Amino acid sequence: MTSDQPNRVKTIFLVVPQGFAARYLLQTDIFPTLRDSGHRIVLLTPEEAHKALAESSPDNVSWEKLETEKAQAYIENKPGQRFLRQVRFYVLNKKADLASIDDHYEVFLAENKNCGIGERLSIMTSRLLINLLRSSAVLRKLLLAIEAKLYNPGFHEELFAKYKPELVVTTSFGNVGESIDFFLIREAKTHGVKSVTVFLSWDNPTSKGMGGALPDNVITWTEVMKKEIISYHDFPADRISVGGVAHFDIYARKDQLPSRDEIFSKFGLDKKRKLLLFGTKSPVSYPWNPDIVRIIGSAIDEDKFIEPCQLLVRLHPLHYSGKMNNVAGQEIMRAYHQHEENYEHVHINQPDVRDSAMRHDMPKSEISDLAGILNSSDILVNMVSTLTIEAALLDVPIVNVSFEGDPKRKIHPRQNIDYDIRQCHNQRVIKTGGVSMARDEADLIESINRYLENPSLHAEERNIIREQECGPNKGSAGTTIANQIISLL
Incomplete structure (x- = not known):
């Protein structure tokens, strides 16, 4: 009062x-x-x-x-x-x-x-x-x-x-x-x-x-x-x-987060392998998410990483929006599940998006699940999204995908990764040097290997992101x- x-x-x-x-x-x-x-x-x-x-x-x-x-x-x-x-x-x-x-x-x-x-x-x-x-x-x-x-x-x-x-x-x-x-x-x-x-x-x-x-x-x-x-x-x-x-408070309460053992058990992960988390981007603006899953899944199978790895793919809630209820959207979802079948160490995590008139409505448990997944991850791969600053809060190394995939997936002008990179808020983070920008497939694999070899690489720069954006x-x-x-x- x-x-x-x-x-x-x-x-x-x-x-x-x-x-x-x-x-x-x-x-x-x-x-x-x-x-x-x-x-x-x-x-x-x-x-x-x-x-x-x-x-x-x-x-x-x-x-x-x-x-x-x-x-x-x-x-x-x-x-x-x-x-x-x-x-x-x-x-x-x-x-x-x-x-x-x-x-x-x-x-x-x-x-x-x-x-x-x-x-x-x-x-x-x-x-x-x-x-x-x-x-x-x-x-x-x-x-x-x-x-x-x-x-x-x-x-x-x-x-x-x-x-x-x-x-x-x-x-x-x-x-x-x-x-x-x-x-x-x-x-x-x-x-x-x-x-x-x-x-x-x-x-x-x-x-x-x-x-x-x-x-x-x-x-x-x-x-x-x-x-x-x-x-x-x-x-x-x-x-x-x-x-x-407000929704970042949970990251400061690590004792309340699901443990690594709980996360690995819940999502069927291998405790002997490093965990790469791929936080997908909205498929409306980036339809090439499945291509990135394929690149990383193939690299794991072909032992291109310096340590045994596994990939957990976190689907963006906008995969379930009305805009994706079309042929292109259905093809993207099929591609995810096909990659999960084809690659032994690829796992798909679908958020619990309620079928509701209130768009993107999810239960509260999704907040702790995502925080627990991120806290259990060794490296985050994504495309200059809010997950970048959440990873910085936990000092998880970050690789931003800065290239596109199969040109056939592009169906409208907004689907352009350069637009996202130029966005003012994303530029602030990029300029800190706290993220690696992967410009092609080889660069993506190399960037992941650098962080596998030295997880503390860019730790000071991630702290700048943490203090500036969180x-x-x-x-x-x-x-x-x-x-x-x-x-x-």
């Missing part, structure tokens, strides 16, 4: 639109700390997957439906809102490094190079608007004011009237994927309710474009992210707090963030 009104219970709306937000807000120490504060917590999710959490909690926790489907239908039927949302995706303050969204825009142009006259006129108009908005903070602020005036349907009007919340918590500015967070922030402003965004991922400030609304406060992972929110999003520094990374309050970030939220009441 706040010191000035110690006995007054206040209400917090916790907006949880998809599984990654559920992991961050509900499966870390953030939710239990908020729950135990005594304030009323209202969980807003798109369907009833997390209603049971509210029902099993004390009386101060309730569940209500987040009107995702209504919001998406509204956007679809409002060409103006749809157009401006697309424009915003390519807009940030041009005084900052815009490499990430510049590449996104190049992909957009490539995908629409053969469009009709009407679409070309729309692209020309959007290009002009994008350049104007990038150049002027005043115009960016004006755009948000116009959108809030014209497109504020109030889908949760009854909930605001019923609960009279003091604070709305979102995990984005409404600029990540199909997020409708900007509608909640707009509704909060309409009702005179404070809002705060707790950022989900390290790439969100620089690679997702301009939000559809700005909250009153922001909680970031790191000081680096705080500076990005200021410079990219025109946000005042005095309304930003740095809390750390935030303060290691082991207590979830509690810290929850208390920062409570302090805003």
Whole structure:
């Protein structure tokens, strides 16, 4: 409770639109700390997957439906809102490094190079608007004011009237994927309710474009992210707090992690072999994951590594998204299982992604499973993802795959590893020297062998990644963030 009104219970709306937000807000120490504060917590999710959490909690926790489907239908039927949302995706303050969204825009142009006259006129108009908005903070602020005036349907009007919340918590500015967070922030402003965004991922400030609304406060992972929110999003520094990374807390609690013996037993691994973990990338942008499995599986069989090894392939949750429910997606999944059959020491780990209207929803056990796997691994192989900084937390050597596989797998312009390498957040990590960048098949095998021979190679550089990207309050970030939220009441 706040010191000035110690006995007054206040209400917090916790907006949880998809599984990654559920992991961050509900499966870390953030939710239990908020729950135990005594304030009323209202969980807003798109369907009833997390209603049971509210029902099993004390009386101060309730569940209500987040009107995702209504919001998406509204956007679809409002060409103006749809157009401006697309424009915003390519807009940030041009005084900052815009490499990430510049590449996104190049992909957009490539995908629409053969469009009709009407679409070309729309692209020309959007290009002009994008350049104007990038150049002027005043115009960016004006755009948000116009959108809030014209497109504020109030889908949760009854909930605001019923609960009279003091604070709305979102995990984005409404600029990540199909997020409708900007509608909640707009509704909060309409009702005179404070809002705060707790950022989900390290790439969100620089690679997702301009939000559809700005909250009153922001909680970031790191000081680096705080500076990005200021410079990219025109946000005042005095309304930003740095809390750390809530779902990384488990890495500071090694006594709570599954042991190496438990992990090896659970996934059928050989205790006499070194464990190479391959953290696959989203197949939407990198369809060559199976090619990397084949390269490493063959190298193990052909004794190309200086020590006996085995490969555990961790499938990215986006393998189970609707975008992969096509012929190409099915072929990728078949290739994984074919490699598992063909190579004795290749094992596939499929995350437990629930079949749910809440995209990418996974049980809490996935957090400890992944942490235990990573803690038991001798080397991580991946493609400049969040796993890179998680490996650095545990001082696990990191090899980043920086090449592509079979050209036949490429079906759209976004599938380009160079785009990922150029992303601002990835460049920060690469520049530390804490990761090896494998430029081809031979380089990949050589890089793995270097770390097998000397696991402490680049340990100092991995520590730089750890301090730069993993935030303060290691082991207590979830509690810290929850208390920062409570302090805003």
